[in-house]
Amino acid sequence: MSLVETRETWIAVLALEDIPMLGARVVEGAAIGPVALFRTEDQGVFALRDRCPHKGGPLSQGIVHGHRVTCPLHGWNIELDSGEAVAPDVGCAKRLSVMVKNGQVYLSKAELTGAP
Amino acid sequence: MKKMKLAVIGNGMAGIRTLEELLKLAPELYDITVFGAEPYPNYNRILLSPVLAGEQTVDEIILNGLDWYAENGIRLHLGKTVSRIDRVKRQVITTDGIVEDYDRLLIATGSSPFILPIPGKDLPGVITYRDIHDTECMIEAAKHYRHAVVIGGGLLGLEAANGLKLRGMDVTVIHLAEWLLERQLDPVAAGLLQQSLEAKGLQFRLSTQTSELLANDAGTRVAAVRCQDGSEIPADLVVMAAGIRPNTSLAEAAGLACQRGILVNDTLQTYDPRIYAVGECVSHRGMAYGLVAPLFEQAKVCANHLAFMGIGRYTGSVTSTKLKVTGVDLFSAGAFMGGDGMEEITLSDPVGGVYKKLVLKDDHLVGACLYGDTADGTWYFKLLREGRKIAELRDTLMFGENNIGDVGHEGHNKAMAMADTDEVCGCNGISKGTIVKAIQEQGLFTLEDVRKCTKASGSCGSCTGLVEQILMNVLGTDYSDTPTKKALCGCTDHSHDEVRKSIREHHLLSQQEVRQFMEWRTPNGCASCRPALNYYLISTWPHEAADDPQSRFINERAHANIQKDGTYSVVPRMWGGLTNPAELRRIADVAEKFNVPTVKITGGQRIDLLGIRKEDLPAVWKDLDMPSGHAYGKSIRTVKTCVGDEHCRFGTQSSMKMGVDLEKMLFGMYSPHKVKLAVSGCPRNCAEAGIKDVGVIGVDSGWEIYVAGNGGIKTEVAQYLCKVRTDDEVKEYSGAFLQLYREEGWYLERTVHYVSRVGMEVIRQRIVNDAEGRRALFERLLFALRGAPDPWKAQEAAGVDWKQFQSVRLATSAEGALS
Ligand code: SRM
Ligand SMILES: Cc1cc2nc3c(=O)[nH]c(=O)nc-3n(C[C@H](O)[C@H](O)[C@H](O)COP(=O)(O)OP(=O)(O)OC[C@H]3O[C@@H](n4cnc5c(N)ncnc54)[C@H](O)[C@@H]3O)c2cc1C
Ligand code: SF4
Ligand code: FES
Numbered sequence: 001m002s003l004v005e006t007r008e009t010w011i012a013v014l015a016l017e018d019i020p021m022l023g024a025r026v027v028e029g030a031a032i033g034p035v036a037l038f039r040t041e042d043q044g045v046f047a048l049r050d051r052c053p054h055k056g057g058p059l060s061q062g063i064v065h066g067h068r069v070t071c072p073l074h075g076w077n078i079e080l081d082s083g084e085a086v087a088p089d090v091g092c093a094k095r096l097s098v099m100v101k102n103g104q105v106y107l108s109k110a111e112l113t114g115a116p
Numbered sequence: 117m118k119k120m121k122l123a124v125i126g127n128g129m130a131g132i133r134t135l136e137e138l139l140k141l142a143p144e145l146y147d148i149t150v151f152g153a154e155p156y157p158n159y160n161r162i163l164l165s166p167v168l169a170g171e172q173t174v175d176e177i178i179l180n181g182l183d184w185y186a187e188n189g190i191r192l193h194l195g196k197t198v199s200r201i202d203r204v205k206r207q208v209i210t211t212d213g214i215v216e217d218y219d220r221l222l223i224a225t226g227s228s229p230f231i232l233p234i235p236g237k238d239l240p241g242v243i244t245y246r247d248i249h250d251t252e253c254m255i256e257a258a259k260h261y262r263h264a265v266v267i268g269g270g271l272l273g274l275e276a277a278n279g280l281k282l283r284g285m286d287v288t289v290i291h292l293a294e295w296l297l298e299r300q301l302d303p304v305a306a307g308l309l310q311q312s313l314e315a316k317g318l319q320f321r322l323s324t325q326t327s328e329l330l331a332n333d334a335g336t337r338v339a340a341v342r343c344q345d346g347s348e349i350p351a352d353l354v355v356m357a358a359g360i361r362p363n364t365s366l367a368e369a370a371g372l373a374c375q376r377g378i379l380v381n382d383t384l385q386t387y388d389p390r391i392y393a394v395g396e397c398v399s400h401r402g403m404a405y406g407l408v409a410p411l412f413e414q415a416k417v418c419a420n421h422l423a424f425m426g427i428g429r430y431t432g433s434v435t436s437t438k439l440k441v442t443g444v445d446l447f448s449a450g451a452f453m454g455g456d457g458m459e460e461i462t463l464s465d466p467v468g469g470v471y472k473k474l475v476l477k478d479d480h481l482v483g484a485c486l487y488g489d490t491a492d493g494t495w496y497f498k499l500l501r502e503g504r505k506i507a508e509l510r511d512t513l514m515f516g517e518n519n520i521g522d523v524g525h526e527g528h529n530k531a532m533a534m535a536d537t538d539e540v541c542g543c544n545g546i547s548k549g550t551i552v553k554a555i556q557e558q559g560l561f562t563l564e565d566v567r568k569c570t571k572a573s574g575s576c577g578s579c580t581g582l583v584e585q586i587l588m589n590v591l592g593t594d595y596s597d598t599p600t601k602k603a604l605c606g607c608t609d610h611s612h613d614e615v616r617k618s619i620r621e622h623h624l625l626s627q628q629e630v631r632q633f634m635e636w637r638t639p640n641g642c643a644s645c646r647p648a649l650n651y652y653l654i655s656t657w658p659h660e661a662a663d664d665p666q667s668r669f670i671n672e673r674a675h676a677n678i679q680k681d682g683t684y685s686v687v688p689r690m691w692g693g694l695t696n697p698a699e700l701r702r703i704a705d706v707a708e709k710f711n712v713p714t715v716k717i718t719g720g721q722r723i724d725l726l727g728i729r730k731e732d733l734p735a736v737w738k739d740l741d742m743p744s745g746h747a748y749g750k751s752i753r754t755v756k757t758c759v760g761d762e763h764c765r766f767g768t769q770s771s772m773k774m775g776v777d778l779e780k781m782l783f784g785m786y787s788p789h790k791v792k793l794a795v796s797g798c799p800r801n802c803a804e805a806g807i808k809d810v811g812v813i814g815v816d817s818g819w820e821i822y823v824a825g826n827g828g829i830k831t832e833v834a835q836y837l838c839k840v841r842t843d844d845e846v847k848e849y850s851g852a853f854l855q856l857y858r859e860e861g862w863y864l865e866r867t868v869h870y871v872s873r874v875g876m877e878v879i880r881q882r883i884v885n886d887a888e889g890r891r892a893l894f895e896r897l898l899f900a901l902r903g904a905p906d907p908w909k910a911q912e913a914a915g916v917d918w919k920q921f922q923s924v925r926l927a928t929s930a931e932g933a934l935s
Contacts, residue, residue, distance in 0.1 A: 027925075
């Protein structure tokens with residue numbers, strides 16, 4: 001997917017430094033429900049719907065390690081870059097596009113509304 | 117960069133297991149070629165017995181199909197036998213002239229059945245029992261012939277005999293020794309075994325030597341076996357199961373040192389540093405193993421070195437035995453025959469068909485031989501491998517692992533007696549049938565495998581023993597590669613003890629330092645090791661190592677308990693279970709103001725407000741104006757108290773005061789797992805001190821202290837530590853005990869497990885007998901707890917990540933645009 005960087009398509013949500021290293025923040029108010037933003041040690045920022053594919057646990061509250069997060073409820077591991085559960089578990093938390101520019105984190109407007 | 121080449125000789129259990137481990141660690145490192153003399157992909161050899169018995173098919177025992185080799189880019193030469201290793205040119209050459217170069221070579225050629233050097237050994241109808249081909253020969257023979265003789269009454273021979281009998285043949289087992297399975301059983305147990313096999317229709321000739329195999333008149337097939345006493349037994353099929361010999365000829369011809377096996381060091385390296393060897397073909401510290409469990413341990417270590425990780429040593433294995441004949445339960449391990457300086461405890465019920473013998477030496481279990489009732493085999497084996505001291509268990513050892521109070525399995529504890537539909541894992545709803553199927557179909561060997569694949573025993577863990585029993589029943593012999601030394605998690609091979617020791621001895625102060633120093637495989641650990649490391653650091657270096665909130669489970673990070681719907685519960689501290697009208701009023705106000713859906717009295721003598729939104733937590737704490745109850749932490753939880761002598765007509769001591777004092781002393785204490793105390797004012801013990809981590813009971817002349825009790829998953833009664841006179845002594849002794857646990861317990865190990873690991877004697881020695889040590893422990897506890905901040909009141913001092921409570925909302929304009 002190639003998203004054009006215009007004010008139309010991206011929404012600034014928070015400053016990068018507001019996400020703790022190896023931690024997460026929740027963004028509320030999107031049509032698709034809460035979105036979790038994760039920050040990894042290698043300066044990666046990832047966004048997933050804040051719903052574990054297992055029983056809907058809030059992934060934002062899990063422990064972040066490598067490029068994975070461990071769900072706080074029953075310990076499923078979820079790949080941050082794809083949203084896929086790590087085997088043997090099967091399921092997918094929807095992944096969202098993220099842009100980081102000048103220390104500001106943006107999400108895609110289209111994806112937040114759930115539009116195709 | 118060009119990849120290095122790894123050649124593997126032997127497509128069997130050890131060789132391929134090593135590759136599996138290697139691919140986990142370094143999937144891209146090598147260009148891999150495998151040579152297998154058999155025309156099949158890697159299969160589970162130990163399940164040949166169920167195949168022979170007609171309980172499984174060949175297809176079902178394949179471990180890795182051809183697609184697995186393809187997916188991992190492994191070149192597979194099936195049906196190709198390597199005939200030469202050229203160590204100078206670094207090449208392997210097959211009988212039909214295929215040549216492959218190698219940078220590293222792995223020899224895993226297994227072993228061959230020993231063929232008695234007697235006349236007639238080459239006749240048609242005389243076979244061994246080692247591979248699929250042999251098994252198919254036997255199945256075929258059973259269709260056309262009647263009389264079978266199995267030479268050798270060991271595990272393999274008996275399994276072959278049983279299978280042939282089930283396929284309709286008349287089977288006689290000829291055995292040289294005086295009793296069956298003489299390397300696994302003592303004469304009494306072997307007698308019982310023989311009886312039950314005879315009841316199945318098998319016949320036995322013990323203390324008998326075979327001298328010759330006789331052909332039929334046409335000379336086309338074996339017809340009888342002649343014994344040394346001159347007697348003859350009719351035989352259209354003879355199975356030689358008289359032992360195995362490691363396949364070393366290839367290695368020997370290449371000039372590698374061999375001595376009843378290819379000699380390897382603790383890294384599974386042969387005398388040529390480019391060549392490794394694993395499995396039945398090796399000899400390590402003078403031992404050659406004939407079971408899979410040791411091979412798997414070897415595979416793990418070998419893969420680690422092939423991957424250039426350079427950590428992990430194989431130091432040998434303790435093995436145990438189980439016969440895979442349906443309906444026969446026997447188990448043996450260690451020095452089951454007893455001997456000098458050893459004691460034996462036996463239980464014998466010949467009518468019921470049960471016999472148990474335990475062999476002890478200097479307070480340790482060193483051997484076990486069970487027949488008829490083997491449910492506790494796994495437990496004994498664990499005691500044996502861990503070398504745990506058993507002085508306190510001695511009286512009850514024979515009766516097995518005390519299953520009283522093990523909840524959640526409808527009281528089931530004998531896996532064999534369970535039906536396939538019976539639930540084993542109550543947390544995840546996994547039945548016995550599901551586990552058995554997974555073990556058979558997916559080729560699982562270890563508890564870890566079963567956990568990963570089925571989730572059974574992966575949650576609360578209370579069914580671990582049952583799952584181990586099931587593994588053992590399905591796989592026979594030693595199913596488990598659970599090493600005596602348990603790695604902290606998948607990121608490292610180091611054990612909890614080793615990590616704690618390094619942190620202490622090298623004054624490591626951050627997780628990064630630990631991971632670097634101990635060569636972690638992952639850059640920032642995983643959800644298992646991070647909380648453990650964080651705890652080890654802050655408990656070893658209080659006021660020095662910094663706490664890392666991102667390495668704490670969400671409850672400890674948010675200082676409240678996460679609920680299934682993502683809201684939180686709040687349990688304010690009520691010292692010793694005491695409260696007052698003002699607190700109750702504030703709780704009521706908070707419940708109304710924040711629309712708390714559920715207000716509940718907990719099992720720990722306080723009040724729980726459930727269903728609070730995360731962003732409301734700070735305001736709730738502020739309004740409550742009560743200390744954190746730490747109901748969410750691996751920390752001090754509650755000190756339950758009874759009324760005591762202030763009001764109660766039976767009270768002998770002031771239990772409420774004692775409880776409040778203890779709780780205040782321990783405020784803010786983090787520990788390997790949660791810690792609960794109780795104080796009762798008299799032996800009627802209304803505060804249930806008998807199942808607490810520390811239980812204190814008032815008596816006329818002072819206080820009795822009990823430690824290492826547990827309610828929960830497996831109820832364990834606390835053990836008596838000592839009796840003291842004064843309140844201060846209660847604090848010192850219980851504080852010292854808890855500090856010892858804090859310093860030496862493994863993360864997520866409750867006091868009961870810690871104490872049973874080190875032995876109650878050690879605890880008494882260090883807490884009761886060593887006054888100086890006790891005081892030092894107590895002082896270290898007080899030092900660590902000095903100024904412990906209340907996370908609900910002093911958020912900054914407690915290092916609470918404040919921003920987590922402020923929700924980020926999409927800007928209104930954007931929201932407008934979005935809707
Ligand atoms: C709230 C409470 C139940 C209640 O409503 O009474 C409770 C609730 C939970 N208990 Fe408990 N336990 C509660 C008293 C107990 C007791 C009784 C006691 O403390 O006297 C026990 C048995 C005693 C013991 O611990 O030995 C108990 C044994 C467990 C266990 C099993 C521990 C074990 O080692 O066997 C767990 C699981 C664990 O900790 O791993 C557990 C875990 C839990 C957790 C924290 C599950 C979790 O990880 O999220 C529950 C949180 C529920 C929630 O939604 O907030 N809870 N739990 C009790 C809080 C007491 C308090 O005031 O702090
Ligand atoms: C019927 C039966 C039941 C058993 N039951 C149990 C049990 O219940 N529990 C237990 O723990 N163990 C059991 N065992 C033992 C267990 O199967 C072995 O310990 C294990 O298979 C050994 O693994 P390995 O890789 O060393 O050897 P193998 O699995 O034998 O693999 C070696 C492979 O190398 C091949 N090979 C040898 N030389 C060459 C060459 N020059 N070129 C190419 N290929 C070569 C062989 O053909 C073979 O396929 C049983 C064994 C048998 C036969
Ligand atoms: S409160 Fe305790 S017993 Fe009740 S469901 Fe939760 S963990 Fe289980
Ligand atoms: S809801 Fe995430 S693991 Fe169960």
